[in-house]
Amino acid sequence: MKLAVNLSLIFTEVPLIERFQLAKQHGFDHVEIQFPYELSIPEIRDQLDQHHLSLCLINVPAGDLMTGGNGLAGVPGQELNYKHALEKAIAYAKALDVPRVNVLAGRQPQDADLLPCLNTLADNLKLTCLMCHDAGIEPVIEVINGIDMPRFLLQNIAQAQEMREAVQSPHLKLQFDFYHMAMMGEDVFDVLKENIDWIGHIQFADYPHRHEPLTGTLPFSDLFAWLKQHYTKFIAAEYKPESVSSLSFEWKNKFF
Numbered sequence: 535m536k537l538a539v540n541l542s543l544i545f546t547e548v549p550l551i552e553r554f555q556l557a558k559q560h561g562f563d564h565v566e567i568q569f570p571y572e573l574s575i576p577e578i579r580d581q582l583d584q585h586h587l588s589l590c591l592i593n594v595p596a597g598d599l600m601t602g603g604n605g606l607a608g609v610p611g612q613e614l615n616y617k618h619a620l621e622k623a624i625a626y627a628k629a630l631d632v633p634r635v636n637v638l639a640g641r642q643p644q645d646a647d648l649l650p651c652l653n654t655l656a657d658n659l660k661l662t663c664l665m666c667h668d669a670g671i672e673p674v675i676e677v678i679n680g681i682d683m684p685r686f687l688l689q690n691i692a693q694a695q696e697m698r699e700a701v702q703s704p705h706l707k708l709q710f711d712f713y714h715m716a717m718m719g720e721d722v723f724d725v726l727k728e729n730i731d732w733i734g735h736i737q738f739a740d741y742p743h744r745h746e747p748l749t750g751t752l753p754f755s756d757l758f759a760w761l762k763q764h765y766t767k768f769i770a771a772e773y774k775p776e777s778v779s780s781l782s783f784e785w786k787n788k789f790f
Contacts, residue, residue: 535765537790538564538590540737540772545779554581560783566591566737566770569600571622575629582630589632590768591674591709591735594662595619596638605640608655608687616658624669634672634735634768636709637662639687639697655687656700663703674709674734679717690718691725698732707734711772712752716741722752723760730764739773746773747785758789 539545539562545553551573557565563586570578570592582589597615599605606616623635637659642651659675666673675697680689688694694708710733715722722741726733738757740750747754761769775782 535736535761536564536590536768537786538562538566538768538770540566540568540770542566542568543772543774544782547779551577551581554585554587556779558585558587560780561786562587564588564590564768564770566768566772568593569595570626571595575626578626578630589630591634591636591770592623592626592632593636593638594623596640599638599640603641604643604685605638607637607658608640608651609643610646610650610654613654613658617661620658620662620665624665624671627671628669632671634674634707635666636674636676636735638676638678641683641685642687644685651687652697652700656697659697659701659706660703663701663705667705672707672734673705674707676709676711677714677718678711679714681717682714691715691720691729695729708732709735709737711737711739712757713737713739713741713744713773716752723757726757727760727764733765733767735767736761736765736769737772738769739771743776744774745776746771746782748788749776754785754789 539557541553545556565587597606606612606619627635639655642648662673677688677694678686680686712722715725740747741752
């Protein structure tokens, strides 16, 4: 497996454009960014080339989701806006050699029924699979816990599996986040092993406070040891450092 660091949650002591250098200085060859769109493609390309890094994952723009809104992908009436967001993500991914893009399902609007939202999400994911496959990019969907993000449309592994069945595309994969799974009461190790065949990307933070490994209760020694034997794609540190980012990498020396 290939280890990456998330530049949206880690190294936030400095602006995004300065975090690439810090990633390299702390021994990472791969980075991911939730929403890289504050920087232009040439700006990111320059940072990747200058510091000999690869960008392994970005998210499709999600509208107002991160500021408390409903987002785009699962919101009836937002289909055209979602398509434009997808086109932007694909343009960035193609130009920057990003192998995967993540789709955030979004929240069920308070004035909307659940089924139309799920149908909208499924239709948008079918379009995503077609457009991403044509561009040589793999789409992934992410489970996000409903405690941190109430009304999120995919809160547990069963809901993700049901959406996979609704989309019926071999190209759609799962972005598996240890923290979100644990927050929803899933047995992280069991669910990881049961779903490894369709996992396209992994992210990790400890439970319950979403800090770095060794600050909570997740069995990272066992998890990482198993993944080293069964997983060859990217795994990314996506946590909120307990103190400062530069002091949060004890886990890296211990496990990698």
